[in-house]
Amino acid sequence: MKKNELGGLLRRLRKEAGFSQGLLCSGLCSVSRYARIEREELEPDFFLLDRLMGRLGKSVERLEYVMPLSIYRIYERRQDIQEAILHGRLSEAENLLNLYEKEKLAEGSLHRQYILQERAQVAWIREEDPDEILKLLDQAIGETLLSEEEMKKERCFSAEEGKLLLFRWEVSRKSRTASRDFEELKRLLRCICEQKTNRMDRSKIFPYAVLLYGEHAPEEKITTVRSLAEEALELLRDEGKLLYMPELLELCGKLLRKSGVPEEKLQAQLLDRMRQSLLETEQEYGISFEKYRLFDHVIRRFYIDAEMIRKTRTAVGMTQEKLSEDICAQETLARVENGRQTPQSRKLQQMMEKMGRGCVRVNMAMVTEQYETIELEQELSKYIHQEKHENAKEVLGKIKTCLDMNSPVNQQYVQAEQVNIDYVEKTADWNECLERLRLLYQMTVKSDPEEECEFVLSTEEFRILSQMALIYFDNQQKDKSIFIYRRQVKQFSMTCVRPVFHILDWGVSKNNLALCMTGENGDLEEAISLSIESIKIDIKAGLGASLGRSLITLGDAWEQKRDERYVHYFKNGIFLLKLYKMDYLYHDVISHIQLMKFPDRNQFNDVLRWDGQFLK
Numbered sequence: 001m002k003k004n005e006l007g008g009l010l011r012r013l014r015k016e017a018g019f020s021q022g023l024l025c026s027g028l029c030s031v032s033r034y035a036r037i038e039r040e041e042l043e044p045d046f047f048l049l050d051r052l053m054g055r056l057g058k059s060v061e062r063l064e065y066v067m068p069l070s071i072y073r074i075y076e077r078r079q080d081i082q083e084a085i086l087h088g089r090l091s092e093a094e095n096l097l098n099l100y101e102k103e104k105l106a107e108g109s110l111h112r113q114y115i116l117q118e119r120a121q122v123a124w125i126r127e128e129d130p131d132e133i134l135k136l137l138d139q140a141i142g143e144t145l146l147s148e149e150e151m152k153k154e155r156c157f158s159a160e161e162g163k164l165l166l167f168r169w170e171v172s173r174k175s176r177t178a179s180r181d182f183e184e185l186k187r188l189l190r191c192i193c194e195q196k197t198n199r200m201d202r203s204k205i206f207p208y209a210v211l212l213y214g215e216h217a218p219e220e221k222i223t224t225v226r227s228l229a230e231e232a233l234e235l236l237r238d239e240g241k242l243l244y245m246p247e248l249l250e251l252c253g254k255l256l257r258k259s260g261v262p263e264e265k266l267q268a269q270l271l272d273r274m275r276q277s278l279l280e281t282e283q284e285y286g287i288s289f290e291k292y293r294l295f296d297h298v299i300r301r302f303y304i305d306a307e308m309i310r311k312t313r314t315a316v317g318m319t320q321e322k323l324s325e326d327i328c329a330q331e332t333l334a335r336v337e338n339g340r341q342t343p344q345s346r347k348l349q350q351m352m353e354k355m356g357r358g359c360v361r362v363n364m365a366m367v368t369e370q371y372e373t374i375e376l377e378q379e380l381s382k383y384i385h386q387e388k389h390e391n392a393k394e395v396l397g398k399i400k401t402c403l404d405m406n407s408p409v410n411q412q413y414v415q416a417e418q419v420n421i422d423y424v425e426k427t428a429d430w431n432e433c434l435e436r437l438r439l440l441y442q443m444t445v446k447s448d449p450e451e452e453c454e455f456v457l458s459t460e461e462f463r464i465l466s467q468m469a470l471i472y473f474d475n476q477q478k479d480k481s482i483f484i485y486r487r488q489v490k491q492f493s494m495t496c497v498r499p500v501f502h503i504l505d506w507g508v509s510k511n512n513l514a515l516c517m518t519g520e521n522g523d524l525e526e527a528i529s530l531s532i533e534s535i536k537i538d539i540k541a542g543l544g545a546s547l548g549r550s551l552i553t554l555g556d557a558w559e560q561k562r563d564e565r566y567v568h569y570f571k572n573g574i575f576l577l578k579l580y581k582m583d584y585l586y587h588d589v590i591s592h593i594q595l596m597k598f599p600d601r602n603q604f605n606d607v608l609r610w611d612g613q614f615l616k
Contacts, residue, residue, distance in 0.1 A: 027144035054158025057197030116140035240545025548576035
């Protein structure tokens with residue numbers, strides 16, 4: 001995103017959505033304040049930006065936030081509350097909510113709404129009085145949304161606010177005095193379907209609405225329910241999400257059985273088996289999403305400004321005195337680096353540019369003024385993850401036409417993705433691919449990619465290193481591959497930002513290092529430890545796309561240790577690979593099983609039967 005383009009981006013997206021400034025910012029901030037944001041006179045705080053983008057139907061999952069330590073601590077507090085609820089530690093969650101309420105920085109409508117909704121969520125899980133829960137939800141909804149009468153005239157809500165409305169409707173069905181009619185649910189579902197929301201944000205709310213509709217719709221609507229349920233299931237599979245997945249698998253299985261078609265009954269059994277694998281994996285790590293309607297997926301990229309400045313200054317060998325010259329007092333820089341003072345965005349940018357590194361508060365992998373390009377990048381990432389190379393090439397071609405290719409950052413992004421495609425399609429020699437990646441890395445980092453580096457790496461720099469490590473691993477240079485992966489893991493261990501707030505990049509490095517450790521002369525204990533840690537963090541983030549891969553790596557390590565646990569992990573991993581469309585790895589595992597000798601192979605007869613009937 002270009003310097004100072006955030007306001008312009010919001011303005012363009014708002015006009016495309018047909019919203020007035022007053023409607024978009026209603027309940028969030030004054031119109032005059034929002035107008036200043038659009039004119040680039042004022043930066044929105046991160047929580048406000050989250051909600052504004054949500055109301056515009058645009059995900060912030062691929063944006064990079066460079067924030068003060070004090071703001072990061074609020075996000076961290078929310079994650080602590082969420083994890084306590086996931087683990088069923090509800091008293092701990094209440095205590096954390098009380099602390100949150102007392103914190104000076106956690107003021108304003110968005111924070112009050114969060115506290116109220118989480119208290120309602122805890123009470124719902126405890127099966128407390130529905131009418132008392134509704135009081136909390138009414139208060140929470142009133143913090144940012146228009147009255148019900150006004151909402152009928154003008155509708156503008158984020159996925160998070162929409163989930164609150166759905167949650168209130170669900171709770172009301174248990175109420176003695178305040179039950180809401182089915183027509184309201186239909187209106188909400190229709191509104192959700194009509195919103196111009198990208199797939200990532202749609203995956204947060206559409207499945208919930210479909211589940212409620214499927215539970216309460218009359219029998220004559222079964223065809224509509226089935227169509228909606230299948231659409232919601234595919235959406236969750238494509239986006240790799242966990243929330244609502246077991247319930248949707250159960251609903252789709254139930255609907256398939258009702259058809260009376262023998263083949264569809266068998267398909268229902270397959271969905272049941274996928275659901276079983278998912279629930280067993282969650283339960284194994286003491287985590288439950290049951291009744292957790294307001295869970296928030298944590299697929300973010302957070303950086304701390306103080307940490308970024310200090311590490312970059314150390315990496316380039318610059319003193320505080322030299323860096324602060326003509327920007328601020330040296331004492332001010334010292335306070336900034338210790339996290340005791342927040343640098344103005346302009347000062348942050350000046351410091352980073354002086355050290356040869358660009359930086360703005362809100363950033364992304366490429367320089368663009370169009371949010372549509374961000375959505376294409378999300379789509380490209382998904383196809384590469386699923387190894388659908390033809391789809392990836394098509395999307396990359398679209399991205400090229402949207403970007404200014406005179407920008408070094410854009411050149412780095414596009415060319416690195418092209419190298420990845422060239423390598424997997426074998427249209428370029430692996431040594432040539434490595435050299436191209438090395439040069440691309442050095443466009444923004446003035447050091448060799450295979451040397452230790454103290455820089456806080458950007459997403460694209462991190463991705464280039466991952467590609468290099470993969471090529472080394474594929475071509476019997478495992479030591480170099482391990483060096484790069486260990487270096488990546490080290491970067492995350494040297495930051496105060498938790499892995500869950502860098503889940504995509506952190507997960508790649510952990511999973512790949514674990515895979516290296518299962519190979520020849522690897523460390524199987526380390527492979528097991530890395531895989532278990534990856535699974536834990538993935539589930540806490542609500543991310544299911546990589547679970548199958550981690551389970552297979554874990555199973556591989558147990559198999560080499562001749563531990564019978566490998567059968568359990570292989571089986572669950574196989575069904576989760578298929579659930580989240582990782583077909584290339586699924587086929588590798590099936591081939592491995594088919595080559596097993598008796599009696600090991602017999603333990604997988606059920607899986608092989610599924611493969612012969614449906615999994616192919």
